[in-house]
Amino acid sequence: MDPALLTPMMQHYVELKRQYPHAILLYRLGDFYEMFFQDAQLVSRELELVLTGREAGAIGRVPMCGIPYHAFDRYAAQLVAKGYALAVCDQMEPADQAKGLVRREVTRVITPGTVIEEELLQARQNNYLAAIVRLRGSKQTVWGLAYADISTGEFWVCQGEGQEQLEQELARLQPAEILLPTEEGLGLGLMRPGDPQAPLGLPGQYTYTLRPAEPFELATARENLLQTYGLRSLEGLGCEGLPLAIRAAGGLLHYLEETQKNLVQPSPQGGHPLLRPPRTYQLTDYLILDTQTRRNLELTQTIREGAFVGSLLWVLDRSRTAMGGRTLRRWLLQPLRDPEQIRLRQDTIQELLESPSLRTRLGSLLDSLYDLERLANRVASGTANPRELVALGSSLGKLPQLAELVAEAQTPLLQSLQQVDPALVDLGHRIEHTLLPSPPPVLTEGGLIRPGVDAELDRLRQQVEQDRHWIAQLEKTERERTGIPTLKVGFNKAFGYYLSISRAKAQQVPKEYIRKQTLTNEERFITPELKEKEARILTAQTEINQREYELFVQLRQEAGSQAAAIRQVAQTLAAVDALFGLAEVAVQQGYTRPVITADRRLIIEEGRHPVVEKSLPQGLFVPNSVRLGSPHGPDLIVLTGPNMSGKSTYLRQIGLIQILAQMGSFVPARRAELGLCDRVFTRIGAVDDLATGQSTFMVEMNETANILNHAGERSLVLLDEIGRGTATFDGLSIAWAVAEYLATQVRARTIFATHYHELNQLETLLPNVANFQVVVKELRDRIIFLHQVQPGGADRSYGIEVGRMAGLPQPVIERAKQVLALVEQHSRIGLGLRSQGKSRPSSNNPKKRFKQESNSRGIPDCDAKAGDQLSLIPTSLYPEEL
Ligand SMILES: Nc1ncnc2c1ncn2[C@@H]1O[C@H](COP(=O)(O)OP(=O)(O)OP(=O)(O)O)[C@@H](O)[C@H]1O
Ligand SMILES: [Mg+2]
Known part of the structure; x- marks a missing residue:
């Protein structure tokens, strides 16, 4: 142009x-x-x-x-x-x-990732800005990830391998915006979710911003980090040897410098005004939950509706502040693997649990706190409005009370509240003594500062007060002086104060009155004196507003200079609040403290599903136990039982209890001893993923492949009806092979829920497999669901019965029963099972024979002699063909 x-x-x-x-x-x-x-x-x-x-x-x-x-x-x-x-x-x-x-x-x-305005943020959720640097090798992608929440100051870096691991981290964080150095052929700029040109190999649901490559280069990025945080080496941050992580962090900092010009001014104390120094973590520091598992176990939202109500977090989050809520969500999505850290959280919960009066008083104090974490960054960025500053002051003012409350506390986290930084208490007092308790949200219209704070302000206000009073009195004095009883003082926007006199009396006005306006019944006058007072009020008012604004900004800057200290207490308080909430849940729902061990045991006595139990009337949920992990129990449980009996519930509750335990929470069980897991895998239900062009069964197989390739001895694997999405025989065969592989090769602790009752034979073949079933009571005309898990395998699914309960038309039910009878009698699978029964004399216990023949670990290799035993199945399944 x-x-x-x-x-x-x-x-x-x-x-x-x-x-x-x-x-x-x-x-x-x-x-x-x-x-x-x-x-x-x-x-x-x-x-x-x-x-x-x-x-x-x-x-x-x-x-x-x-x-x-x-x-x-x-x-x-x-x-x-x-x-x-x-x-x-x-x-x-x-x-x-x-x-x-x-x-x-x-x-x-x-930009979506650099929002700090309250209206643009979700209170109980972090808003992450992420930066990624990828090196794509011939075999594996190596990546560096940095992420930060500029509304709270959190800043993390990490380096890892594998595209999938990167995607899982992203899925955990749900970043609002992801920064990437531009690559050849790509321009700069922002790509909104669903942009068809989303960066190569990254999920399309995020907002990406392509940035110049320079700030992401190692030397530049390192220098930026050193400069920003006033460091001589990155050793202390723990990322010295992680070049890709450093590069990502440098790119992120540079982006903030460029986009947040007015917020990111060098802070007088050194360091970044909005972000604390980055902390380095490794994926293996935490229990790894992949995307499917987070979704399947409905940790933060339900599968069907994506709703919060009905999720695990819905049951768990009894925290009183938004910062506590955010912390709890983070813990849930990133459970621990360090037993010491888990114990620390458990200790705090236990202390709160055992002292109801401490809990009650702590609860009401927490209730009165505002979101200090975000307020810290609102003052640091100079964007806090008067109400936010008042909230900050009142929250800081509560710290001494809190310290007093936890004076006798025994656990380190609560004890850390005993020492209050006097500078913060001071700041709190000054805010409370300076600002009026409910100021307007705008800065420039006065009404912010208390009387007695500033002499000049007081003088101006007093003068305005006097002038206003003089005007208020004017009506009375002028009526007396002029002898016109209907004389009035009025005000309008166009020409300010005036004296109004009815037209009939207009001749009686004194000569110094100046006529301004004539209306039908009334004449309006001003006097020089009135105008003088008015002008004085107006100038004073402007001066007052200006002065109040200055005092406010000064106070806000003062608060901003303490941002790092505020952030620090905020973090402690957020953790205390999250644990307070967990203690409340533990009390209300009767949770117990699990014993965390270093071995592979998974022992739960009378465990419950935290969400299902909450949605049933009290006492109706049937608790069930489990022992898993040799030598404490089998490694793999084949779980059978009728439809609707409670298999999926049981399977999920075991996963949820393990996750709760590793996030440091108490668990819904009478007693639990849990070995630390490295990963929890789930394969549950069938979800069509049409968006990625995959069929239901393909998704199922993908997820199964992922589990078999990545699970290990320390993992917990929950499989619900593997192989269901294809032809019966294919499905059964796959289910069999998968179960066998998990029990013998992977040796992960596994629950395998299935309607393929044939799988019950695995127990007789493999020493570390056991059968369990959810039992029902069969009456003459219906079944009763007992929801009880017991040893042994079920042999019927009562699918037709469930169909009847669901309201399938009676003729369909009758016909289904006929077909079932025929199928059971004549199908090859039916024949196979019956012939197999004949071909296996009861005296010849296959389990014993298997043990003699298998190798010294008692676990067969897939191609070992156990193959003799396994061939039992194919011959019996396909008798006519063989
Ligand atoms: N232990 C329990 N105590 C009380 N109610 C339960 C229990 N377990 C399950 N239920 C109830 O039974 C319903 C069905 O359970 P679930 O989905 O686990 O059955 P399922 O065996 O997996 O069925 P399907 O084979 O059809 O998948 C649950 O929604 C819940 O209401
Ligand atoms: Mg089920």
Whole structure:
């Protein structure tokens, strides 16, 4: 576009827009943020706002769309939620003081990952900005990941191998935005979710921002980290030997510098004003839960509706603050593997559990705290509004009370609240003594500062008070002086205060009255004295507002300089709150403290499903036990039982109890001894994944392959009806082979729920497999679900019975029964089973024979002599063909 065709202001706009081509540019003009050209069209469409126009010079009228500045947060939230980035251009000087064109600059770029506005954030969920650097080798991708939440200060780095592991970390974090160094052939810019050009090999559901490669280079990134945190080496951060992690972190910091110009100013204390120094972690520090497992076990949302209600987190989260809620969610998605850390959390829960009075009082104190973690960053970034500062002050003011409350505490976490940083208490007091308790949300209209704080402010206010009083009295004095009883003092926007007199009496007014307006029944006058007072009030009011604003900003800066210390207590409080919530659940739901061991045992006595138990009337849930992990029990349990009997519930409850234990929580069981797991795998139900072009069965097999390839002795594997999605014989064969492989090769602790009753034969063949069944009571005309798990295998599924209960038409039920009888009598599988019964004399116990023949570990190799035994099955299944 030829600049000569544009007014100077529009030239400036176009110039800025060129610098931020991937963001919507919001250009401040007076009380509005205006957008022009395509941005205007886009925003008017997305937000359903009126598209207007503006004269832009010789070019004529151009499209324009505006939002009032005071509604900025609301509209910005909508745009960011849709995955857009916003470049906010503010006026850097008051329009009336500008010589020529008002100076305007882009002060902030808001992108989905760099949001700090309360309206744009979810209270109980982190909002992560991630950065990834990948090195794609011939065999394996090596990657570095950095992620941060600029609303709370969290900052982590990690380096790992394997595309899948990276995707799982992303699935855990659900980053709002992912930064990548641009690669050859790709440009710069932002890709909204679902963009068909999503970066090679990465999931399409995220927002990606492609960045220049330079800040992601090792030397640059390292220098950036060292500089930012005032360090001489990265040794202390633990990432010295992790070049890809460093590169990702450097790219992330650089992005913040560039987009958050006004927020990210060097902090006087050194360090980053918004992010604490990055912490390094490894995937193996934590219990690994893959995406399927998080989904299948419904940790944070239900499978069917994606709802929070009905998830494990719904049962667990009794924390009182949003920061406690966020912490709990993080713990749930990233359970521990370090027994010492688990014990620390358990200790705190136990202390709270054993002291109801401590718990009650702690609960009400926590209730009165605000989200200190986010408030810390609101003050650090200089964006906190008066109400937020008041919330900060009142929360800090509670710290001494908290310290007193935990004075006798025995566990380290609670003890760490005993020492209160006096600077924070001071700050809290100063905020409380400076700010009025319920100030308006805006900064520039006064009403913020208490009397007695500032002498000048008090003087101005007093003067305004006197002048107002004088005006209030004026009606009375002027009535007396003029002898006009109907004289009134009025006010309107157009010309301020005036004296109103009915037209009939207009002749009686004193001569110093100046006529301003004549209405039908009334004449309006002013006097020089009145105008003088009025002007004085107006100037004083402006001065007051200005003074209050200054005092407020000063106080906010003071608070900002303590951000790191606030963040630190906030973190402790968040952890205390999360554990407080877990203690509450433990009390209300009768959870017990599990014993954590280093071996492979998984012993649960009278365990319950935390969510199902909550949704049933009290006492109706039937507890069940389990022993897994040789030598404490079998390694693999084949679980059979009728439809609707409770197999899936049992299987999931074991996984949930293990996860609860490793996140440090108590568990719904009478007693539990649990060896630490490295991973929990699940394969449950059939979910179509049409989006990725995979069939139901293909998804099932993919997930199964993943389990067989990655599970180990330390893993817990939960398989629900493997092989169901294909022809019966294929499915049965696969189920058999998978179970056998898990028991003999992987030796993972496994629960294998199935309707293939043939699998019960594995118990007789393999020493570390046992059969369990969920029993029902069969009456003459119906069955009763007992939901009890017992040793032994079931031989019927009562599927037709369940169909009847579900309301299948009677003729269909009758016909199904006929077909079933025929099938059982004549099918090859039926024949096979019956002939197998004959061919196996009861005296010849195959389990004994198997043990003699197998190798010294008692576990056969797949191709070992045990094959003789395994051949039993194919011959019996396909008797006619062989
Ligand atoms: N231990 C229990 N105590 C009380 N109710 C239970 C218990 N276990 C399961 N139930 C109830 O039974 C219902 C069915 O359980 P579940 O889905 O586990 O059965 P299933 O054996 O897996 O059935 P299917 O073979 O059809 O998949 C649950 O929704 C729950 O309401
Ligand atoms: Mg089931």
